[in-house]
Amino acid sequence: MSSDAREWVWEHSSSRGTARLVLLSIADRVTDEQCVSWASLSSLAQRTRASVSTVREAVHRLVHAGELEQLDDLVGPQRSTVYRLPLAAEAVTQALREQQEKDDEDAAVSDEPAAPAKLRLSVLRRYGIRPREVPDSPARVRNPAVAETGRPKRKPAQRRTGNRHNDVPETGRQNRSEPDLNRRYSSGGAAVLSAAEWQVDPATHTWARQQGHLDRLGEQGLQAADAKWRAHRADFKPRPAEAWAADWRSWIAREHAPSRPNLHAVPGKNTAAPGGMTRTEAHTAALLAALDEPTGTEG
Structure with missing residues (x-):
């Protein structure tokens, strides 16, 4: 009978995407013409290669469309959920x-649809489907949060969409008084950015x-030196601004x-290295100045 249920899903179901795969997976375990099946969310997620939350949402859409029923008064093997395909069962x-x-x-031919038959629990027991255990006396129910079916009432988790913190904007600065310069923060709180994003700060x-x-x-x-530095650091990993x-x-x-100055020091004048010269340039200038001094042996 699972083949008949699957054929109904292929030919007549209006479901699409993950919901169609979920319905086919449930129909694959149909036992008889009652179109009753059992499955857990984890097994459906494994079969459809979807997340548990996606499968749960697909089941909700199928139930809302009337193509699937969740039989809460029954329980399947390993306490799995029991489903029924009502339209497929009718067909x-x-x-x-x-x-x-x-x-x-x-017999006279009748075009009226067949009335839905009552579920035969004796047949379903062969496949591990049985009625859910219900407490006989209210005194045995110690937890008031437990429903009459034995399943605890769980508060449905709200879907997390968008920003979790309402007081923090989606984009832009969290503190509007802070500057935008060199302000990409990592999870540790330090500014981490690439060389192209880093800007020369006032300091x-x-x-x-x-x-x-x-x-x-x-x-x-x-500016030319800055551009050359950024070109050489383009492939470097992001670093803190410091x-x-x-x-x-x-x-x-x-x-x-850009134009190297004459490093020869002029004798008799100030031989101190200009403030803009590096240490190597200053040493070179001093050496050249010493070579230019007269020694008294010139002919």
Whole structure:
């Protein structure tokens, strides 16, 4: 009879998507013409490759459409839920009735649908389906939250849609007073962003001016060095803003000016290295200045 139930689902059911797969899985366990079946949400989820919540929602839609009934007064093997396909049962019963009338030459053909027959529990017991145990006396019911069917009344969980915290906006800043600069936070609370997203903050710009790098490179040279640094750091993993700032300072300190100045110191004049020169450039200038000094052996 499971083949008849499955054929009804394929040919006549209006369900779609996951709900259709759930109905086919339930019909696959139909035992007889009563179209009674049993299944658990976990087994249906495993068969349909869907989540338990999706299967639960599909069952709700099928029950609402009238293509599935949940028999709460019965329980299946391993305390699974018992279902019935009422439309499929009506179609199967009607087909059996027509076949019987066809075999009986004296019977009159009737177009009226067959009345739904009462479930035969003696037959269902063969397949592990039995009535749910109900307490005989109210004194045995200690928990008032337990329904008469023996199943506890569970408060349906609300679907979590959208933002869980109503006081936090979906997008934008949580604290509207904080700046947007370098403000991508990780789960640990530190700002983690890529080199392209990191921007030179006022403290770093002040450092470049105080150290003389702005005078040494110029505004355009500093921008060119910044672009070169971002190109070399494009494939680096995201880091905190403080790490990018330290790396950027180290890069700018090693960057040469667009037009290298004459490193030869002029004898008799101030030989102090300009404030914008690096330590290597200062040592080179001092060495060249010493080579240019007269030794008294010139002919």
